[in-house]
Amino acid sequence: MKWFKPRHVSMATLRNSFDRRSLVFGSLQAGVGVLLAGRLGYLSVTQNEKYQLEAESNRVNLSLIPPRRGWILDRNGAPLASNRADFRVDAIPERMTDPLATVAELGKLLELSEVEIRDLLDKIEKSRGFAPIEVATGLDWDRFAAVSVRLPDLPGVVTQRGFSRYYPTGCTVGHLVGYVGTASAEDYEKERNPLLVTPGYKIGKDAIERVFEHRLRGKPGARRVEVTASGRIVRDLETREDDPGAPVKLTINGPLQDYASRRLGPESGAVVVMDCTNGDILTMASMPCFDPNSFSDGIGRLEWKMLADDDHVPLRNKVLRGLYPPGSTVKPMVALAFREAGLDPDASVFCGGGLRVGNRVFHCWNRRGHGQVNMAKGIYQSCDVYFYHFAQKIGMDKIAEMAKHLGLQQEFDLPVVGQSYGTVPDPAWKLRKYGKEWADYDTVNATIGQGYMLVNPLQQAVMASRIASGRKLMPRLIYTGKPQNAPSLGIPQDHLDYIHQAMSDVINGPGTAGRARLPIEDVKMAGKTGTAQVVGLNISSGKGGPWKYRDHGHFICFAPFDKPKYACAVVVEHGGGSGAAYPIARDVMTFLFDPHKALEMLHGFEEGWGGTAQERLDKRYAAYAAEYGGNAPAVSAEEEKEKVREAEESPADDQPIVNSAQSPRPEPTAPAPAATPTTSGAPAPTASANAPFIPLQPPAGTGQ
């Protein structure tokens, strides 16, 4: 009280005040002491449990061990896709403080090339931060250890011993089994599974890998480790093993798949082989292809440029996505339709090189004519006039019905990512699509597999297997080992026998593909050639000239012809005619009966081509790396999507209207009267429907 009033201050009062105030100050200290002791008790006794938990969650890091992916097996249990033990390094961009410096350091430690460093920086830039990016896999111990010991100085870098996907036959199974890759941001958003962003974990990106993702995935293991604040692992606490995914067994015959892919050589094409007894697909080869092994770590700039520059469209699975005018390979089917409609096979027509319908002449591929032609000759000589003539009589609807019955324009129930099913035109379809009446020349075109007719190689193989077996076989890709009790097509056996004989004559008789004969004593193959034009004669003869103007080569076949076991379809894009296709079919079929003989032949070819498909792909990559180094332009995400979309797009979507008959193309082994000078000098094409001769339109968006 008295402190507040002005008063006389002496040394004595000051001493008093000091004593009092010291006590105040002392009690303040005691108060703070009690407060601190209370706080200490609160934290370490009352809140003990909470903080113990937090300390534990600091200390212990639970990390998922990516499960080993289920294998993809061929019908005999050989792996088409397996896993191999692997030392790997990943980077998590979000946790990187200085990506440039870290990548430079990694580049030094891992001896990365300039291209790889460029790609890595691209991926870091594009990524969404939390998703791990693969830096390197398949490292040797020295390089792995070099990175591991420097982890504290490399924030965001993760080293792991794990497993990575391995495709033993590389690029020959790319389209068939697909590939794996790190989950994209969209994948993660769809399925909020922490496994997806675990470093080293890959999901299926295409084909079988994608369709069977959940079956192949398995259950992740877990590892509890003690970590420091900076994430360095101090020691392992506890580990639960992963539970590997279930295998998927395909009907594919692995060696045959490999053989067929390699046998396609430098061509762009597809080979499908089916078992005609049960519908199992033994081979689905589409070349050229990418290497799924190198796709798994993401697609690098250089790799991308290489694929994008390739006019053979390596990204398209031609077996399912490639649509082609089937050319004359439809003739056995058309002949069956004729029989079905009651046509006597011995009914014949005279082929003088063309057929006049009204005031128009439709040419046979053989301008000199085949003379008197019955059904068998129509098939083995591939006489167009025979088919023009009787198709006019029988009508398109019957033919279209048979075509669909045999599998054309059908989508099959297969575990694949997409199928383009093409077109089997008929009058109703044309009216619906173009609002125009069906015309004579439409029938003419369709009976020789041109015009609007578009099929994919799988459908051709199914057609071959159905003709061979007489049963409505459905193609199968998943191995069951059980027979397929396919219902009969309802085609009388004598019809089939007749067609089989005619198809055998194509090869073993006076037909168009004598050189397709199997080099095996007692196995006779039956087949049918097909050559489909890509551009009109006024642009190119289809045999030589620029690659993209050359004719497509087709061949369908089955063997043995009297007791069909295997059916096969081969398409060679712009192969210049069926002559490019049937040698491949012959060798693939040979492989089924005598692998050694077939391989000998292949090795001979591969010497000329410069190695196996994989070797040529690797060489090509090396050449690109040498030419462009790290300077290939970056791939934007949109560009990548656009390119993939383009590759998947079916050409059928933008089929232009056809206004005239298309010229059939010469079959290879016939005495070759190539394009006559009269047609090359033909007047400019007119759209008029009654133009007398054959002014050729560039044909309906036939695949590239």
Add this chain to the structure above:
Amino acid sequence: MRSRQFVPEAIGRQPWQVLIPLLGLVSLGAAVLYSAAGGHLQPYAASHVYRFLVFLVMAIVMSRIPREWYRELAYPAYGAICVLLVLVELIGGMGGGSQRWLNLGFMTLQPSELMKPGIILVLARFYETLPAPMTASWRGLVPAGLLIALPAGLVILQPDLGTALAICFGGAVIMFLAGLPLIWFLGAGAAGVVLAPVAFFAFLHDYQRKRVLTFLDPENDPLGTGYHITQSKIAIGSGGLFGKGFGNGSQSHLDYLPEAHTDFVFATMAEEWGMMGGLFVLFVFALVLSWGLRVALRTPDRFSSLLAAGMTATIFFYVAINLMMVMGLAPVVGIPLPFMSHGGSSMMTNMICLGAIMAVNRWYQAPKRLG
């Protein structure tokens, strides 16, 4: 008391009732530092004990210096430290950055540390000479205020908020104990409440402002500046009653606890020794501080009692701010815990304070025992 006959006088006269618990505290500190270094004496524990012993000798020497010397040296010492502070400022300015220390060759010296006991000494001297009636007038306030403001200003420029606060706190405690009218303190407190927000926005650096905000809501920024407080509370809280055991502190060993061997050494200790260890630390500080106050109260003359009380206040300030910070009751200010944190400067300051209290203790013990 009879035992004194058997021990030399220089040893027997020391305030062992304080020094022995203190030795225990330093040993505990050394043990914690040993553990924090992953079970090694280097680099912390050995030098901690070594420095304590060296500075203990210094404190004993200080305790033998007569009172007159302290009185005579008060102003020159204050002036010298101020010169050093300016020097540090100049060197820092030339180097293009802030610098708090001078390199003396054998050790680095932080003049601001010396100023903590220095301000106590000079103010004790000032109020001793100030005629009693003037204490309640402006002549009791303004010169003392200037004596505080000069070094505090220089230190703030460094910038070192913690040390500046310590200097101001020491000065304010001396003014309070010297008998300045209470109304001034209440007024200053009121003004402080008003001006604190202004100062907060106008004078504090960004990082300091952030620390204050973080203190108010540490969970808001658990990985940024709130990280220190959160991790410290986890360390203390997870220790429980008896701790995780010597060498088993995961928070400090796995680097979750920042500054585990300096500012947050108490958290490191509490994690391994638990609440019992913490109470022991508080108990030893209570002994030391209450002894310091008792010495001040026992001392008849004004200079000596102000000196002893001021030195006690300085140690108290260190202890209180550090422990409050570590337990999440105060913002993160870089103030170490006396006798436990690793660091030469703070050990030196605290031992100077201790030495000064021991000296005061001795001035009024000796005649009594002789008589």
